[in-house]
Amino acid sequence: xxxxxxxxxEELVATLAERLEMRGIEATWATDYRAxxxxxxxxxxxxxxxxxxxxxxxxxxxxRLIEARQPGMKFIFLTGHxxxxxxxxxxxxxxxxxxxxxxxxxxxxMAKLHExxxx
Amino acid sequence: xQDGWKRYKPRFLEYSEQxxxxxxxxxxxxxxWKQSIATTLAVVLLPLFTLAxxxxxxxxxxxxxELLLRTSRVVSNARRTLISYFDxxxxxxxxxxxxxxxxxxxxxxxxxxxxxxxxxxxxxxSDLGVxxxxxxxxxxxxxxxxxxxDYSRQEWYQKLSYTDTDSYHETISMRSNISDxxxxxRNTPHIxxxxxxxxxxxxxxxxxxxxxxxxxxxxxxxLAQLEVGxxxxxxxxxxxxxxxxxxxxxxxxxxxxxxxVPPPSERTQVxxxxxxxxxxxxxxxxxxxxxxxxLMVIKQKDILMETWEAAGAKLIFFLAGSVLAxxxxxxxxxxxxxxxIYQADQKRLASLHQVEYANKMASIxxxxxxxxxxINNPLAIINEKAGLIKDLFTFRQEYAxxxxxxxxxxxxxxxxxxxxxxxxxxxxxxxxxxxxxQKLSLRQVVADVLEFQTKEAGYRxxxxxxxxPDEIPEFxxxxxxxxxxxxxxxxxxxxxxxxxxxxxxxxxxxxxSTHIVTSVSDTGxxxxxxxxxxIFEPFFTTKSGSGGTGLGLSITYGLVKEIGGTIxxxxxxxxxxxxxxxxxxxxxxxxxETNARTVG
Numbered sequence: 001x002x003x004x005x006x007x008x009x010e011e012l013v014a015t016l017a018e019r020l021e022m023r024g025i026e027a028t029w030a031t032d033y034r035a036x037x038x039x040x041x042x043x044x045x046x047x048x049x050x051x052x053x054x055x056x057x058x059x060x061x062x063x064r065l066i067e068a069r070q071p072g073m074k075f076i077f078l079t080g081h082x083x084x085x086x087x088x089x090x091x092x093x094x095x096x097x098x099x100x101x102x103x104x105x106x107x108x109x110m111a112k113l114h115e116x117x118x119x
Numbered sequence: 120x121q122d123g124w125k126r127y128k129p130r131f132l133e134y135s136e137q138x139x140x141x142x143x144x145x146x147x148x149x150x151x152w153k154q155s156i157a158t159t160l161a162v163v164l165l166p167l168f169t170l171a172x173x174x175x176x177x178x179x180x181x182x183x184x185e186l187l188l189r190t191s192r193v194v195s196n197a198r199r200t201l202i203s204y205f206d207x208x209x210x211x212x213x214x215x216x217x218x219x220x221x222x223x224x225x226x227x228x229x230x231x232x233x234x235x236x237x238x239x240x241x242x243x244x245s246d247l248g249v250x251x252x253x254x255x256x257x258x259x260x261x262x263x264x265x266x267x268x269d270y271s272r273q274e275w276y277q278k279l280s281y282t283d284t285d286s287y288h289e290t291i292s293m294r295s296n297i298s299d300x301x302x303x304x305r306n307t308p309h310i311x312x313x314x315x316x317x318x319x320x321x322x323x324x325x326x327x328x329x330x331x332x333x334x335x336x337x338x339x340x341x342l343a344q345l346e347v348g349x350x351x352x353x354x355x356x357x358x359x360x361x362x363x364x365x366x367x368x369x370x371x372x373x374x375x376x377x378x379x380v381p382p383p384s385e386r387t388q389v390x391x392x393x394x395x396x397x398x399x400x401x402x403x404x405x406x407x408x409x410x411x412x413x414l415m416v417i418k419q420k421d422i423l424m425e426t427w428e429a430a431g432a433k434l435i436f437f438l439a440g441s442v443l444a445x446x447x448x449x450x451x452x453x454x455x456x457x458x459x460i461y462q463a464d465q466k467r468l469a470s471l472h473q474v475e476y477a478n479k480m481a482s483i484x485x486x487x488x489x490x491x492x493x494i495n496n497p498l499a500i501i502n503e504k505a506g507l508i509k510d511l512f513t514f515r516q517e518y519a520x521x522x523x524x525x526x527x528x529x530x531x532x533x534x535x536x537x538x539x540x541x542x543x544x545x546x547x548x549x550x551x552x553x554x555x556x557q558k559l560s561l562r563q564v565v566a567d568v569l570e571f572q573t574k575e576a577g578y579r580x581x582x583x584x585x586x587x588p589d590e591i592p593e594f595x596x597x598x599x600x601x602x603x604x605x606x607x608x609x610x611x612x613x614x615x616x617x618x619x620x621x622x623x624x625x626x627x628x629x630x631x632s633t634h635i636v637t638s639v640s641d642t643g644x645x646x647x648x649x650x651x652x653x654i655f656e657p658f659f660t661t662k663s664g665s666g667g668t669g670l671g672l673s674i675t676y677g678l679v680k681e682i683g684g685t686i687x688x689x690x691x692x693x694x695x696x697x698x699x700x701x702x703x704x705x706x707x708x709x710x711x712e713t714n715a716r717t718v719g
Contacts, residue, residue: 080495
């Protein structure tokens with residue numbers, strides 16, 4: 001399974017990528033939309049894990065750009081702000097409630113990834 | 120009785136100003152109430168009383184002068200009657216002296232004949248005598264041995280036979296005399312009328328007096344026939360104040376009249392006075408010209424005023440009734456108006472408080488959302504780093520057996536989760552500030568609320584039972600407001616209960632399946648019946664001195680109304696309180712807003 005992780009917090013996203021690697025997932029990470037789009041240009045992914053609130057471009061806009069390049073990719077949104085707008089917007093964008101609140105529990109994330117991969 | 124008054128006693132009478140500044144009442148209601156009642160009563164009652172007093176005085180004076188006038192008329196008429204009565208008798212005697220010669224009058228048979236004639240005409244004559252110029256009775260007809268009686272030394276004779284011819288007066292009255300009433304030989308009251316006859320015989324003068332006695336029965340009848348009313352009295356007194364004819368109330372005949380003899384007057388007079396018993400009386404009197412008599416007509420004033428006083432009493436009764444009615448109406452209207460102002464003012468204060476409360480909550484919401492968000496990111500990093508450490512330990516065999524290190528990492532991860540729970544709650548709270556209608560599950564809402572309370576419930580051994588069956592569907596409402604409602608009710612229940620109590624939250628669909636009926640019951644101290652009515656009013660609190668604002672349930676009430684629901688309360692003192700919230704399954708924003716406005 002190939003997963004793209006995008007979050008403006010490098011410490012978070014790098015560590016998370018390392019942990020996913022340990023669990024046999026091919027994880028690539030980026031800290032802004034440019035790096036994320038560059039990664040998408042380079043290789044194919046099954047799932048993208050996007051932080052909703054990021055400087056320059058938020059996760060929802062980034063999702064559309066990525067989707068334009070790689071249609072059929074699945075998305076999970078990640079936020080530190082459990083607001084209703086985020087929740088509703090993410091639900092609308094992802095089609096299903098693939099929406100996780102920081103801090104993450106790795107077991108929950110793994111379960112979600114497998115659920116999406118097999119859907 | 121006291122409870123009854125308490126129930127109707129306007130709330131503003133108990134109101135005492137506790138706030139200051141922005142939340143100060145605009146009025147001193149008790150003073151306003153008193154002033155409006157006093158002013159209205161003064162404006163209405165003063166003219167009423169003035170009119171009543173003036174009318175009383177005027178009508179009393181009119182009645183009194185009417186009485187005086189009537190009495191005066193009676194006296195005048197009686198006076199005329201009496202004058203003609205005496206004149207008739209004097210004329211009758213005078214006629215005898217003109218119709219008979221002196222010699223004829225000296226004839227006993229003739230005199231007896233004349234007396235009989237007089238008696239047949241005017242029955243009260245009792246004797247007739249002729250007295251010569253020396254004062255000796257020369258002839259006498261009657262039942263007593265009065266022949267030869269010498270009257271020359273008697274005053275009436277001396278006055279009558281006054282012989283100074285130069286001052287001779289033509290009028291008969293000057294040449295006749297009417298005596299006081301006296302008892303005489305017969306011991307019956309009578310009067311004596313004497314007429315002087317003077318006739319020139321050549322150079323000499325012939326003087327003699329014709330004298331006759333009269334019983335006063337006819338006079339008495341005459342006086343008795345006067346219309347003097349209930350306790351009126353009409354009688355004669357002489358100039359010395361001796362009663363001359365029978366009196367009903369002022370003593371017997373020949374006795375002294377108990378009041379002062381009225382001053383001489385040529386005309387009829389009516390004066391006010393008091394009888395010997397001290398009662399007010401009207402005294403009408405007239406001097407009867409040519410006689411020693413004064414006609415007295417005495418009426419008791421209070422009896423004459425009785426009819427007027429009865430009418431006056433009716434008026435006073437009516438006045439008292441009017442005053443009572445006016446006082447009642449003024450009291451009622453003033454109380455109603457001041458109470459309306461009071462309630463409007465209370466609503467104003469309550470909205471101020473609600474606005475302030477909402478602003479405060481919004482500020483706290485923004486602050487907590489910011490803090491939670493900022494903390495969440497580093498927290499997420501700690502979480503991932505600790506997770507990585509744990510992963511390293513787990514995936515690399517050399518650390519797998521170090522349980523102490525694994526324990527430490529687990530502890531870090533558990534603490535991070537605890538912090539995460541707190542930030543989630545803060546974010547949830549912040550979310551509640553916003554107005555937002557969404558589909559939600561009642562069970563979830565209640566669970567979110569109870570999440571805050573589980574710790575305290577645990578400390579205080581309070582059992583919480585939630586019974587929300589699956590048949591309750593998800594429905595549209597404002598999550599934040601609904602949460603706030605349940606938070607307030609649960610907090611309230613916790614405050615009311617001692618340690619070891621029980622909190623039940625149960626939900627049912629209404630019979631027509633349009634509403635969800637949820638009850639929140641505690642086993643707390645309960646609310647007395649007299650407080651139940653006021654429990655949703657702003658600033659009503661029983662938590663005196665414990666920082667209660669008295670706004671919690673009022674805001675709860677407002678929130679329930681805003682989401683289109685109703686809230687009800689049942690309570691038994693000592694057993695507990697149940698709040699019943701009925702919420703519509705369909706949310707109508709309009710209804711919500713309308714209700715919100717009526718609350719605010």
